[in-house]
Amino acid sequence: MNAVMRLLEDLAYRGLIYQSTDQEKLDERLEREPIVLYCGFDPTADSLHIGHLLPILMLRRFQQYGHQPIALVGGGTGLIGDPSGKATERTLNTKEVVEGFSNKIRTQLSRFLDFEKAENPALLANNHDWLGELDLISFLRDVGKHFSLNYMLAKESVNSRLEKGISFTEFSYMILQSYDYLELHRRYGCELQVGGSDQWGNITAGTELIRKSDNKSDDLFGLTIPLVTKSDGTKFGKTEGGAVWLDADKTSPYVFYQFWLNTDDADVIKYLKYFTFLSKDQIEDLAQTLETAPEERKAQRTLAEEMTRLVHGEAALSRAQNITAALFQGKVSSLTASEISEGFQDVPSSTIEGIELPLVDVLIQVGAAKSKREAREFMQNGAVTVNDERVTDTSILVNTLKAIDDKFLVIRRGKKKYFLAALS
RNA sequence: GGAGGGAUACCAAAGUGGCCAACUGGGGCGGACUGUAAAUCCGCUGUCUUCGACUUCGUAGGUUCGAAUCCUACUCCCUCCA
Structure with missing residues (x-):
């Protein structure tokens, strides 16, 4: 039986705590009564990506333990730009763009939290609501007065940029984020802010501000989550196509x-702890299997399953699994046309006009090759497969190939890159 | 301000009149092996109408039968001296 762990104990087991304000006090506070906590997400793109997942799931974990999470969309701060973790100044997006991003992100966030829960429903907020109508004089008098320049300059996010340069705009960011915390504290009694490891400076600036402006003693908390790393040293969260987004x-x-x-084997257990809600026992079991039967890749399968279900839902998961099964077990040609158009929605595809085309041209059209030269090279290397049949003849025409239901060519290049060509 | 050195394909780095589409290493991509892994081995890595042709070696001109290689100007970078 899986013993019920305290929240912080669970987080510690999962390695999810990077930095924290007084942990003993926080533990006491969490055990005493539900806490209101928040995490902010700035709209810097039209979708969140898996780098945002840990903070989101952190809110969810707290909610599971009975606490009340607030997901804050940075509709206001997103107009300013957080210098944390950035080597250079960023260009500003227009208000319209940021507003568009905010809407998308708000929708995404809402999928991960329970807003209906009776006891501790999650809340969704947008800091544009208060930052947008802040007037400059009151801001400088009421908020700015509590920040000393020395304190701000000492922050890593600012200090590291003094050489390269930082605008007043980005320099002010920490004050805005601090103000968010203050505002949420006043409105909802928020006492804890969580964020990525690069947010420590902004978080402590916030607790500082609340203490000073509201004369609070010491009951304000901050928690940061470690940066996700990969054992081979490459950056987590990137694929060939770029970032891994949460938007389907x-x-x-x-x-x-x-x-x-x-x-990778070396990372999978760590990720199970980080990203899933599996219990310690379940994770230990998977770790055991990884040791004894690594080729089963049960840990990886479980991870992929849990994450896909969580982010995209049960139906999308089974579709992904079906496609995977067909693609990696060489059963593509046994699929029917309707199964293919259903299953290959997620694969780069293209419609072929005229069946007299050389396959070489088709490879370029679907994106399997950059040039004809490259296309021929792939074929000569035996890298190209059409409907599971290896094709090495570089002069072959499309109409001599057997299409599935006279309609589809499933083209594979290399081991796992698939492309779909539909004959018109 | 003065003196010198350099700019070559994704990166690094050879090449100093024809044998250069350009040595080599890294990266990338393919293949074999395998667990849709790691390690290893093999192949490819300018484009095309592929036994051939065309466009590339900072930019623009010039010399020559012929230039990445020589000359001129320009741009940028580095080092040393002031």
Whole structure:
């Protein structure tokens, strides 16, 4: 039986605590009564990506333990730009763009939290609501007065940029984030802010501000989450196509599933702890299996399954699994046309006009090759497969190939890159 | 301000009149092996109408039958001296 762990104990087991304000006090506070906590997400793109996942899940973990999470969309701070973790000044997005991003992100966030829960429903807020109508004089008098320049300059996010340069705009960011914390504290009694490891400076600036402006003693907390790393030293969260987004239109559930499935042995247990809600016992079991039967890749399968279900839902998961099964077990040609158009929605595809085309041209059209030269090279290397049949003849025409239901060519290049060509 | 050195394909780095589409290493991509792994081995890595042709070696001109290689100007970078 899995013993019920205290929240902080659970987080510690999962390695999810990087830095924290007085942990003993926080533990006491969490055990005493539900806490209101928040985490902010700035709209810097039209979707969140898996780098945002840990903070989101952190809110969810707290909610599971009976606490009340607030997901804050940075509709205001997103107009300013956080210098934390950034080497250079960023260009500003227009208000319209940021507003568009905010809406998308708000929708995404809402999928991960329970807003209906009776006791401790999650809340969604947008700091544009208060930052947008802040007037300059009151801001400088009421908020700015509590920040000393020395304190601000000493912050890593600012200090590291003094050489390269930082605008007043980004310099002021920490004050705005601090003000968010203050505002949420006043409105909802928020006492804890969580964030990525680069947010420590901004978080402590916030607790500082609340203490000073509201004369609070010491009951304000901050918690940061470690940066996710990969054992091979490459950056976590990137695939060939770039970032792994949470938006199904930007990163298909199939690609998302594959991303997790391809996790290295050395990282998979760590990720199970970080990203899933599996119990300690379940994770230890998987660790055991990884030792004894690594080829089963049960840990990776479980991880991919849990994550895809969590982010995209049960239906998308089974679709991703179906595609995976067909693609990696060489059963593509046994699929029917309707199964293919259903299953290959997530695969780059293209419609072929005229069946007299050389296959070489088709490879370029679907994106399997950059040039004809490269296309021929792939074929000569035996890298190209059409409907499971290896094709090495570089002069072959499309109409001599057997299409599935006279309609589809499933083209594979290399071991796992698939492309779909539909004959018109 | 003065003196010298350099700019070559994704990166690093050879090449100093024809044998250069350009040595080599890294990276990347393919293949074999395998667990859709790691390690290893093999192949490819300018483009095309592929036994051939065309466009590339900072930019623009010039010399020559022929230039990445020589000359001129320009741009940028580095080092040393002031």
